[in-house]
Amino acid sequence: MHDKHRWFKITDKSKVSESCVNALIEAGIEKASTTLILTRKHELNVESGRISLLRTTDDVELHMMGITDQRMGTTSINKTDSFSIGKAISELEVLIDSSDSDPANEIAEKQPQESFSRGPEKPDVFLMYSRMKVFLELCKAEYPTLIFEQVILNHTVKHRWYSNSNGVYFKSLRGGYDFLVMFTSKEGINTSSFNYVSVSTENLSSDLHEFETVKRTIKQSLEQTVTENLTGSFIGDVIVTPECMEDFVSIITGYLRDYHLMDGTSIFKDSLGKIIANERLSLHSKPVSDKLAVGYFFTEDGYKAENSTLIDKGVLNSFLLSLYGSRKTGKEKALNMGYCYVIDSGAFPLDEMVKSIEKGILLCRFSGGYPSSNGDLSGVAKNSYYIENGEIKYPISETMIAGNLRDMLESIKHISMERVNNGDSIIPWITFSGITISGK
Amino acid sequence: MNLSKYSDLFSGYTELRVQENRINSISMLDGIIIGNSRTSASGISARSYTSGSWGFASSPEINTNAIKYVIRTASNNALFLCRHEGRREADLPVSSASGEWDFTTKKPVASQMDRIDFVKNIDSYINDKFIKLASRTVLLKELDMEKQLLTSTGSMAFSMTPRSLIYVILTVDTESGQVQLSETFGNLGQFEDVFVEPSHYHQRLDKLYERILRKAEGVFPRAGISQCILDPNLAGILAHEAIGHTTEADIVQGGSIAADYMNQMVASPLITLVDFANTALGKTCPVPIYIDDEGTAARDVTVIEDGVLKSYMHNKESALEFKTDLTGNARAYRFSDEPFIRMRNTAILPGKNHLSEMIESVEDGYYLIQSSNGQADSTSEFMLGVVMGYEIKNGKLGRALKDTTISGVAFDMLKTVTAVSNDMSWNCAGMCGKKQPIPVAMGGPAIKCMINIGGSK
Numbered sequence: 001m002h003d004k005h006r007w008f009k010i011t012d013k014s015k016v017s018e019s020c021v022n023a024l025i026e027a028g029i030e031k032a033s034t035t036l037i038l039t040r041k042h043e044l045n046v047e048s049g050r051i052s053l054l055r056t057t058d059d060v061e062l063h064m065m066g067i068t069d070q071r072m073g074t075t076s077i078n079k080t081d082s083f084s085i086g087k088a089i090s091e092l093e094v095l096i097d098s099s100d101s102d103p104a105n106e107i108a109e110k111q112p113q114e115s116f117s118r119g120p121e122k123p124d125v126f127l128m129y130s131r132m133k134v135f136l137e138l139c140k141a142e143y144p145t146l147i148f149e150q151v152i153l154n155h156t157v158k159h160r161w162y163s164n165s166n167g168v169y170f171k172s173l174r175g176g177y178d179f180l181v182m183f184t185s186k187e188g189i190n191t192s193s194f195n196y197v198s199v200s201t202e203n204l205s206s207d208l209h210e211f212e213t214v215k216r217t218i219k220q221s222l223e224q225t226v227t228e229n230l231t232g233s234f235i236g237d238v239i240v241t242p243e244c245m246e247d248f249v250s251i252i253t254g255y256l257r258d259y260h261l262m263d264g265t266s267i268f269k270d271s272l273g274k275i276i277a278n279e280r281l282s283l284h285s286k287p288v289s290d291k292l293a294v295g296y297f298f299t300e301d302g303y304k305a306e307n308s309t310l311i312d313k314g315v316l317n318s319f320l321l322s323l324y325g326s327r328k329t330g331k332e333k334a335l336n337m338g339y340c341y342v343i344d345s346g347a348f349p350l351d352e353m354v355k356s357i358e359k360g361i362l363l364c365r366f367s368g369g370y371p372s373s374n375g376d377l378s379g380v381a382k383n384s385y386y387i388e389n390g391e392i393k394y395p396i397s398e399t400m401i402a403g404n405l406r407d408m409l410e411s412i413k414h415i416s417m418e419r420v421n422n423g424d425s426i427i428p429w430i431t432f433s434g435i436t437i438s439g440k
Numbered sequence: 441m442n443l444s445k446y447s448d449l450f451s452g453y454t455e456l457r458v459q460e461n462r463i464n465s466i467s468m469l470d471g472i473i474i475g476n477s478r479t480s481a482s483g484i485s486a487r488s489y490t491s492g493s494w495g496f497a498s499s500p501e502i503n504t505n506a507i508k509y510v511i512r513t514a515s516n517n518a519l520f521l522c523r524h525e526g527r528r529e530a531d532l533p534v535s536s537a538s539g540e541w542d543f544t545t546k547k548p549v550a551s552q553m554d555r556i557d558f559v560k561n562i563d564s565y566i567n568d569k570f571i572k573l574a575s576r577t578v579l580l581k582e583l584d585m586e587k588q589l590l591t592s593t594g595s596m597a598f599s600m601t602p603r604s605l606i607y608v609i610l611t612v613d614t615e616s617g618q619v620q621l622s623e624t625f626g627n628l629g630q631f632e633d634v635f636v637e638p639s640h641y642h643q644r645l646d647k648l649y650e651r652i653l654r655k656a657e658g659v660f661p662r663a664g665i666s667q668c669i670l671d672p673n674l675a676g677i678l679a680h681e682a683i684g685h686t687t688e689a690d691i692v693q694g695g696s697i698a699a700d701y702m703n704q705m706v707a708s709p710l711i712t713l714v715d716f717a718n719t720a721l722g723k724t725c726p727v728p729i730y731i732d733d734e735g736t737a738a739r740d741v742t743v744i745e746d747g748v749l750k751s752y753m754h755n756k757e758s759a760l761e762f763k764t765d766l767t768g769n770a771r772a773y774r775f776s777d778e779p780f781i782r783m784r785n786t787a788i789l790p791g792k793n794h795l796s797e798m799i800e801s802v803e804d805g806y807y808l809i810q811s812s813n814g815q816a817d818s819t820s821e822f823m824l825g826v827v828m829g830y831e832i833k834n835g836k837l838g839r840a841l842k843d844t845t846i847s848g849v850a851f852d853m854l855k856t857v858t859a860v861s862n863d864m865s866w867n868c869a870g871m872c873g874k875k876q877p878i879p880v881a882m883g884g885p886a887i888k889c890m891i892n893i894g895g896s897k
Contacts, residue, residue, distance in 0.1 A: 047693075051524075052492070052525075053494040053521070054493075054495055054518070054520055056496070056497045056498075056517060057496070057776040059481075059500055074475070074478075076481075078480070078482065078500045091478055095477065095552060098555075125520075147693075149694030149818070150694070184695030184818045192695075192818070193818065194817045263575040263611065264574060328474075367817075367823040368845060369823070369824070369845045370825055371843075372619070372620070372827075372842065373611065374618060376843060379845050379894070380847045398849065398892065400894050402663075438894070
């Protein structure tokens with residue numbers, strides 16, 4: 001645990017990315033970029049309710065990209081010695097030679113050099129242990145039917161350097177804590193579905209069970225050991241929790257990325273500047289937000305990251321295209337790589353949203369197949385509740401929901417005033433109408 | 441590398457592992473290479489156990505100083521926890537096994553250009569023959585996992601376990617939107633051994649194209665419980681997701697419903713489900729594990745035998761808790777990952793029925809062929825995305841299906857199985873996610889059962 005013998009000398013690494021770019025150019029490669037990432041992680045793990053494992057891991061990632069005659073190759077190693085770098089450069093030359101010429105291959109143009117830093121570089125391992133211990137003891141005392149499947153608390157620090165042959169140079173340090181808890185509740189032979197929740201934070205100033213998202217999902221689990229089956233099928237409203245909404249945001253933004261736009265399978269490929277959702281919905285990607293514990297300062301393809309609005313009052317405002325994807329599709333490059341999603345809060349308190357529903361469900365976790373190419377999706381409503389006449393009635397099981405992503409976005413009925421900030425996103429509860437809900 | 445000389449540095453139970461993962465990846469979209477990359481990640485790790493507490497440390501450097509560092513740091517980490525958590529006077533089960541298993545090709549090494557030519561050949565066949573496609577993607581992905589292990593109880597192992605896969609994704613335009621279907625080719629082995637001749641895949645590509653055209657005219661299945669035949673692809677992912685995860689001992693300790701059903705009927709007597717270590721039905725499995733990453737000789741685990749739940753999968757710690765034998769299921773993905781309980785090659789065993797007769801026996805139901813993904817939870821309730829299937833009407837295949845989802849409670853659903861086909865095939869491309877990714881294989885015969893199908897929006 002202690003770093004008395006600190007073989008991992010970060011200061012020695014600070015010139016590696018620039019030196020690699022120079023070596024690539026000297027090798028005859030026309031355009032080159034490199035990213036060096038040094039990661040150190042301290043991690044506590046729980047097994048059978050006991051803190052059972054402490055990990056200390058170091059890693060290096062050295063990514064090199066080269067372009068000659070519009071042909072591109074990429075190689076990654078986790079070494080920084082000259083022999084390994086020399087071997088990787090030789091491999092990269094082979095990859096470039098074997099590639100196709102593609103005018104879309106390019107590197108970022110010159111920008112001002114910048115350095116960034118945020119979050120604690122070093123962990124407080126004693127505090128990590130203490131917070132974990134208090135959390136486990138509190139849960140054991142207050143929630144005796146709760147069983148932990150996985151509990152992980154880690155501190156990760158990443159040092160990144162990006163350089164390219166156009167003179168771009170960025171470096172950053174980002175440190176913080178991540179907490180993941182996965183659990184089931186069991187009373188006799190009655191078992192709930194598992195659920196999980198994760199939180200990222202720059203400090204451990206409060207106890208882990210004080211995070212609202214942790215407390216709420218654990219309490220829901222305790223209620224879910226006995227469930228009821230819905231019978232038949234109906235069209236109803238679905239309130240999606242912030243934790244579950246993260247998954248839907250991931251699906252939506254997947255359609256805005258390079259691959260789906262390049263191969264033409266994005267359901268939003270012709271929708272830039274057009275209405276794709278109810279006007280209540282505004283979705284942002286904020287990698288440099290002060291309000292989020294997670295983020296990044298520059299993109300993998302060498303641009304300083306900026307916050308962006310993806311959906312502005314229902315209108316698709318931006319794709320999430322990289323430099324390559326942008327040149328390939330002829331559409332504008334994004335201001336960032338996505339993630340760090342923030343959805344604007346709505347006008348309704350959550351209580352009022354529930355009261356407004358005649359028949360529907362509160363969807364807390366969605367276990368579904370990948371959406372089809374036209375946006376159709378279906379799956380099982382997990383850890384969820386039946387709502388009737390404005391009241392949450394009981395937890396349900398073996399209930400499937402089906403809808404179409406485009407229709408769902410257009411059908412947004414309410415967005416809550418309340419939002420959950422779990423460190424890597426800020427998301428409210430959202431009610432979607434017209435969802436097919438099927439019991440056994 | 442000679443690890444033995446470092447055994448003097450061990451204090452208490454310790455594992456020392458050197459590992460390198462090498463990935464070669466080529467991506468081609470509509471005939472143009474859009475990705476051509478190689479990745480290598482290697483390093484060393486140590487895991488130490490002291491009176492109930494574990495410590496782990498890893499380093500990307502592989503030299504004497506780094507080895508001393510990881511052993512000392514792992515030991516210090518275990519001692520830190522032991523001091524704070526208290527001692528547990530229980531010794532881990534002891535295992536000792538040795539051996540080398542090297543699946544490196546004996547053929548001349550193919551160049552990157554050879555690989556690209558192979559991918560282009562597949563792509564050209566598709567482009568020349570399948571005229572109704574809107575887009576096509578061909579991906580080659582190779583993973584070599586090379587591990588060397590030494591444990592304080594005397595286990596020494598070396599393995600080089602490669603896997604080579606080609607993914608083909610086709611898209612067609614229809615009046616109601618786009619339809620997509622994919623196929624994966626490949627197996628255990630390096631590129632040179634697995635991908636000998638592109639024409640070997642033409643028949644399967646023809647079948648894929650025929651299916652996507654049928655799917656383009658597909659219909660939604662009727663929502664609700666129906667009589668279904670699950671093809672081996674779906675039976676395999678069901679075996680992995682719904683039964684396999686539920687019976688991993690750490691998941692059992694985490695509240696899985698399987699804790700309540702040991703030695704009870706959880707399936708039809710026609711169902712026997714095994715997590716094979718390395719050899720199944722006389723053949724080497726797609727993901728052969730001979731000695732696991734705790735140094736235990738890996739053995740097959742018969743999870744369900746003739747419908748009765750018989751065994752869980754274990755690592756050393758769970759075997760200690762359950763007071764049972766080791767099974768050799770402890771595996772780690774990267775050098776910087778700690779080993780924990782993972783499946784290997786999980787399959788339902790073949791039965792006595794012919795698939796054609798099984799289909800003929802269904803009056804009104806579905807033949808479900810291909811799955812996109814699957815999930816299951818502690819209750820054994822599962823969900824599988826279904827991307828290819830057909831109606832069965834009066835014993836004959838009918839219209840193709842649009843994408844849908846099936847779900848159920850595995851321990852209930854498997855009791856409805858009334859026929860199991862006499863053939864078996866493996867899905868060699870599985871990558872299981874449970875804190876770390878890990879290559880797995882899933883297999884089985886076709887099964888006839890009642891299942892909840894998702895229907896349409």
